[in-house]
Amino acid sequence: MLQNAIEVKNLHKAFGDLKAVDGVSFEVAQGEIFSLLGPNGAGKTTTISMLSCLLRPDEGDALVMGHSIKDDQMGVKSVLGVVPQEIALYNDLSARENLTFWGKMYGLRGPALRSRVDEVLEIIGLTERAKDRVGKYSGGMKRRVNIGVALLHKPQVIYMDEPTVGIDPQSRRNILDSVVALKNQGMTVLYTTHYMEEAQELSDHIAIMDIGKVIAYGTNAELVKIVGQMDRITLTINAESGRVLEAWKKVQGVKQVTAQDGTLTVLADDSNQVLPRLFETSALNGVRITTVAIQEPNLEAVFLHLTGKALRD
Amino acid sequence: MIRIFDIAAKDLMQILRDRKTFLFLLIMPIAFTFLFGFAFGGFSKGVSDPRLPVAIINQDGGDLSLRLVNLLENSEVITITQDAAKTLADYEKLLTKGNLAGILIIPTGYTDALLTGSLPPLSLEANITQTAGTTIQSEILAAANRLTSAVQTALIVGQTSSAFGPAFEQALSAWDNPPIRIESTSAVVQTGPKVSSQVAALAQTSPAMMLQFAIAGLLTCGAVIVNERKTRSLQRLLTTATRRSHILLGHYLAIFVLLFAQFLVLMTFGQLFLKVDYFRQPAATLLVAVASSLCIAALGLLIGVFAKNEEQAIAFSLIPMFLFSGLGGAWTPLEYTSATFQAIGHVTPVAWAMDGFKNITVRLLGFESVLVPCAALAGYAVLFFLLAAWRFRRVSE
Ligand SMILES: Nc1ncnc2c1ncn2[C@@H]1O[C@H](COP(=O)(O)OP(=O)(O)O)[C@@H](O)[C@H]1O
Numbered sequence: 134m135l136q137n138a139i140e141v142k143n144l145h146k147a148f149g150d151l152k153a154v155d156g157v158s159f160e161v162a163q164g165e166i167f168s169l170l171g172p173n174g175a176g177k178t179t180t181i182s183m184l185s186c187l188l189r190p191d192e193g194d195a196l197v198m199g200h201s202i203k204d205d206q207m208g209v210k211s212v213l214g215v216v217p218q219e220i221a222l223y224n225d226l227s228a229r230e231n232l233t234f235w236g237k238m239y240g241l242r243g244p245a246l247r248s249r250v251d252e253v254l255e256i257i258g259l260t261e262r263a264k265d266r267v268g269k270y271s272g273g274m275k276r277r278v279n280i281g282v283a284l285l286h287k288p289q290v291i292y293m294d295e296p297t298v299g300i301d302p303q304s305r306r307n308i309l310d311s312v313v314a315l316k317n318q319g320m321t322v323l324y325t326t327h328y329m330e331e332a333q334e335l336s337d338h339i340a341i342m343d344i345g346k347v348i349a350y351g352t353n354a355e356l357v358k359i360v361g362q363m364d365r366i367t368l369t370i371n372a373e374s375g376r377v378l379e380a381w382k383k384v385q386g387v388k389q390v391t392a393q394d395g396t397l398t399v400l401a402d403d404s405n406q407v408l409p410r411l412f413e414t415s416a417l418n419g420v421r422i423t424t425v426a427i428q429e430p431n432l433e434a435v436f437l438h439l440t441g442k443a444l445r446d
Numbered sequence: 447m448i449r450i451f452d453i454a455a456k457d458l459m460q461i462l463r464d465r466k467t468f469l470f471l472l473i474m475p476i477a478f479t480f481l482f483g484f485a486f487g488g489f490s491k492g493v494s495d496p497r498l499p500v501a502i503i504n505q506d507g508g509d510l511s512l513r514l515v516n517l518l519e520n521s522e523v524i525t526i527t528q529d530a531a532k533t534l535a536d537y538e539k540l541l542t543k544g545n546l547a548g549i550l551i552i553p554t555g556y557t558d559a560l561l562t563g564s565l566p567p568l569s570l571e572a573n574i575t576q577t578a579g580t581t582i583q584s585e586i587l588a589a590a591n592r593l594t595s596a597v598q599t600a601l602i603v604g605q606t607s608s609a610f611g612p613a614f615e616q617a618l619s620a621w622d623n624p625p626i627r628i629e630s631t632s633a634v635v636q637t638g639p640k641v642s643s644q645v646a647a648l649a650q651t652s653p654a655m656m657l658q659f660a661i662a663g664l665l666t667c668g669a670v671i672v673n674e675r676k677t678r679s680l681q682r683l684l685t686t687a688t689r690r691s692h693i694l695l696g697h698y699l700a701i702f703v704l705l706f707a708q709f710l711v712l713m714t715f716g717q718l719f720l721k722v723d724y725f726r727q728p729a730a731t732l733l734v735a736v737a738s739s740l741c742i743a744a745l746g747l748l749i750g751v752f753a754k755n756e757e758q759a760i761a762f763s764l765i766p767m768f769l770f771s772g773l774g775g776a777w778t779p780l781e782y783t784s785a786t787f788q789a790i791g792h793v794t795p796v797a798w799a800m801d802g803f804k805n806i807t808v809r810l811l812g813f814e815s816v817l818v819p820c821a822a823l824a825g826y827a828v829l830f831f832l833l834a835a836w837r838f839r840r841v842s843e
């Protein structure tokens with residue numbers, strides 16, 4: 134029996150001078166949810182496209198359920214369900230017509246197809262609206278049909294590329310729950326997101342990507358250990374961030390200070406000791422601190438620590 | 447393999463859901479053929495006048511009626527007389543004496559009716575021989591068709607999509623600068639068809655409108671292919687175990703089936719109501735219909751893979767519609783043009799399709815007569831398909 138559902142070995146893809154994917158390797162065990170977490174432009178979609186045989190890698194290879202993406206594309210496609218980042222549906226057809234058509238493309242026919250379409254409509258909660266044209270649906274409903282298509286043939290491996298972008302909280306909850314349900318049915322899920330909370334909640338393993346590279350890999354707990362016991366303090370002040378940035382970096386106990394969009398983020402060993410010193414230093418510079426928030430270590434802090442940037446755009 | 451049929455069935459479902467499809471493929475060609483069928487219904491035989499003077503009574507006086515007169519004034523086949531002091535009765539006297547070859551009446555409300563999307567009839571009274579009759583008739587037909595096509599197409603595109611502006615511009619520019627002009631009266635040589643001029647006129651108009659609007663109908667087919675690519679459903683198809691070639695063939699099959707069905711319906715209509723004898727040689731006629739459908743369907747595929755968006759799909763359908771119809775003898779029979787023009791006309795597939803149909807219905811030739819036109823159409827089909835396939839490989843990567 135195979136150990137890994139997906140084995141990615143040193144994938145490279147460049148668009149002109151831009152190295153969109155630059156030596157990515159990771160392994161996904163069977164039956165787990167694996168997240169690629171990274172900001173927009175990190176190379177997540179390019180990686181997924183290579184793993185679904187849409188793009189040819191410049192270098193490297195990957196095995197999906199033992200099938201090589203270079204030498205056995207039909208083998209890869211036969212075990213795969215892909216939920217693309219875009220809503221890849223026919224807007225002038227109803228949800229049922231879309232699912233029926235896509236089911237045929239996945240090789241289903243006749244009564245098996247009909248009953249599976251009913252099941253999937255039930256799973257995505259759209260049985261009542263099945264006859265309406267997809268073009269008339271809300272963003273969240275379209276996203277659910279988009280996912281439903283990939284479930285039709287009960288694939289062994291499913292890729293979901295940012296399936297929750299731009300939808301309401303309720304649809305989002307519905308989608309996250311269904312991802313867990315897929316895992317419980319034994320599917321392997323490769324999930325990409327730029328939302329730290331989603332990766333944290335869903336994943337067995339996470340690879341953090343930035344600028345075409347995997348910069349950290351592990352379970353949520355393992356990753357958080359990278360920033361150790363450090364606390365993350367976010368502050369706003371009543372003046373330009375630059376007036377305190379350099380001074381705060383010199384404060385004892387402060388590991389890192391970054392400023393973005395008027396918010397300062399401080400990584401520190403112990404917020405209780407550091408905070409009074411931050412207040413003191415800012416007073417000396419004639420600046421008032423207007424808000425303070427302290428957060429336990431999380432993936433956001435890991436990303437900040439590794440790249441010096443915030444994860445969100 | 448079976449996926450080719452699945453994809454074709456899906457495409458047809460989408461295409462038939464767009465009401466523009468029916469407007470272009472059925473309603474417009476029937477309306478146009480009827481319009482011209484009635485407009486030129488009242489012929490009687492008499493003396494021939496080589497200069498073919500035609501009087502125009504413009505009861506409408508609106509913008510589009512003036513355009514029509516203008517188009518006819520530029521004709522080298524007929525000369526126009528307009529005299530506000532003369533009544534219809536005066537003209538009719540001249541007609542009986544043989545001093546006039548015809549009287550064209552543009553009825554009140556012509557401009558308004560055109561602009562509201564209906565097809566107002568013109569009426570022509572003539573007292574002429576067959577040869578001259580056909581000449582006047584086809585000349586007025588060509589001008590009216592040019593005008594009405596432009597207005598109708600722009601109106602319909604405008605009603606059903608946001609692209610009124612570009613469509614109207616295109617329609618108008620094609621109309622202002624018609625790609626065809628009759629060379630001279632002396633070039634009018636009747637090759638002696640054995641059918642009456644009335645039937646000959648319809649045997650020209652019926653297949654001409656069928657072909658012209660088959661090309662216009664490609665805009666909805668092209669849009670389906672464009673949208674599949676734009677929503678990235680095409681990319682998704684490629685992540686299933688569906689072959690690229692099967693996707694392309696599926697789209698091709700859908701357009702072919704649609705156009706062939708259109709041809710069958712319109713030919714049956716022509717046979718039953720217009721007395722155009724399409725089924726005199728059923729096998730030959732069906733062969734021409736199949737070859738024409740294969741050719742125009744391949745053109746549709748080409749439009750679908752080259753157009754970047756729906757507006758372009760509309761433009762890429764209307765441009766060949768005007769160009770191929772105008773040059774290919776759908777507006778003016780190529781028999782009435784110079785040898786040079788006939789040669790140029792046969793660069794377009796429409797000319798070959800018209801030859802194929804008219805060899806059966808007008809020239810009353812046998813089965814072999816359609817083989818060369820069908821081979822030419824098949825050649826165009828292969829050319830268009832290969833271009834489309836080449837482009838499809840690139841856009842789907
Ligand atoms: N087809 C393409 N041509 C050129 N550049 C591309 C193409 N696809 C992606 N890129 C670039 O590659 C980088 C990675 O993109 P992508 O894989 O979409 O990132 P992500 O999915 O993580 O947001 C980005 O800088 C993007 O602009």
Ligand SMILES: [Mg+2]
Nearest residue numbers: 177178218295
């Ligand atoms: Mg992406």
